[in-house]
Amino acid sequence: MPDATDQAFYDRADAHIELSNEQLKILENLGQVSASMMFGTTRFNAWASARNFKSGAEMAEAREAMLKYFCEQYRMMLEDNLDDHINNFSQYMTAPKPQ
Template sequence: MADATDQAFYDRADAHIELSNEQLKTFDNLGQVSASMMFGTTRFNAWALARNFKSGEHMAAEREAMLKYYCDQYRMMLEDNLDDHINHFAQYMQVK
């Protein structure tokens, strides 16, 4: 993924991660901050997708294709990041 993606992609992602990290400073519940970030992402993606349609009916007709695409993309990105954390666990988690 890294080779085909420009630096601005990662900069935008890092800005979202930084917001979540800031929230953790005042709300010490990692699971809930993570869930809020995921909800915000899905809400934004639904809005962004809706902009491509002229009607709810047309959007409904494409619902399964949109779900498949986004679920496949999420899984691919999560797999990449899980593998990265597995391979660099000691570094990322500051294990001595």
């Protein structure tokens, strides 16, 4: 993530993670909770993107550009977080699991 990202960005992300951790306490299925979070993110991003267009046809013209943007952003953020977990594996994985 860029260094210019403000703390509120991370606070919002942490709020989503906390909700998933709460769901994990009930469901106890990490894969299902993760899939739901990813689906919610994609649905929200599709809705947020649609707000920038006047018609479905106009949105369809930009579909590939939107896919490229969101896939690149997801990959960049995932790479950063994977690297963080690789570099801090012992610290992160010995911490107590969410309850």
